[in-house]
């Protein structure tokens with residue numbers, strides 16, 4: 001079964017992570033903030049000479065599926081952009097963007113670069129992270145097929161995800177304290 005790209009990105013940070021059920025009204029607040037950031041940066045990118053190529057671009061392969069927020073071009077290269085409403089991107093958002101960029105590069109032959117646009121800054125995703133993420137993803141299906149007990153051997157309390165995690169068997173889950 002295919003996994004959502006955003007969930008796969010979180011599993012690269014903590015393989016045992018399980019998404020907690022979202023509060024719909026809070027989700028709408030996050031969505032509004034996300035779209036606000038998108039519009040602000042679109043205006044900025046246009047003033048810098050970048051052209052919006054496409055938006056909400058669906059991508060899918062044998063392992064994952066998802067969307068790319070926006071694709072820009074300056075005539076010579078393509079920039080993959082994912083937006084976050086926080087001040088700075090978390091590690092999983094960098095992985096998410098690395099996955100999108102690697103997909104275009106290695107499965108579609110596009111000369112793409114990736115960046116996360118957050119409230120405070122633009123974070124370029126380094127090439128080595130894009131390459132390494134793609135290598136890791138190739139070996140991941142084996143890991144993701146482990147049962148929860150097996151996955152918990154790889155639990156990562158440094159992930160920054162524990163507050164949003166629903167893995168009730170993890171001793172690092174705040175719900176268990």
Ligand code: SF4
Pocket residue numbers: 014016017018155156157158159161162163165166167170171172173174
């Ligand atoms: S509580 Fe934290 S360490 Fe445990 S599975 Fe969830 S994200 Fe990973």
